[in-house]
Amino acid sequence: MIIDHPLLGPRDAAEFVVLGDASLIDRPDGMTATVEEMHDYAYLRDNPAGDHRELWYHEQGDRSWLVVTRSTLTHEVIKVELARNVARAQGRSR
Template sequence: MIINHPLLGPRDSEEFVYLGSTDLIDRPTNWEEDASSEDFYQYQYIRDNIAGNHRELWYHEQGDQSWLVVTRNTITHEITNVELAQDVSRAMGRGK
């Protein structure tokens, strides 16, 4: 698979480390509340496990060490979009 890095251009996926769904950006912020344990459980352990277009986090370990959000079809492995994770995170209203 070739990942079209927004800053560096096309790179072999072997240069990257895979983390998982982009949902992992959205870590619960209510950690001081008792009720947060259920939120953290859902965040940490439960996955949508989508068959189709999946937004996922890849870390360019052997490159510029940026985190990317890659939209990839889990049935065909076709990559249709690559964004910088920090842009995605900001758009979600979080810090970088």
């Protein structure tokens, strides 16, 4: 599988480590969230047949975190974004 890195261009998936569902970016505030919210964040994942947003880490490359949108039906990589840009677009400071 080839991941088209937004800064570096096409790179082999062997250079990356996959973490899983990109919803991990949206961690609730641990000081205010309820136990149920933290439980859902830690344990509940969607398992879609189709487009899936995942966090990938370019460990053997530029050490950037990426949000990769990938089809679980065809393995097609549809979109690749820097995770920090995704987080900033959601209002995070960095």
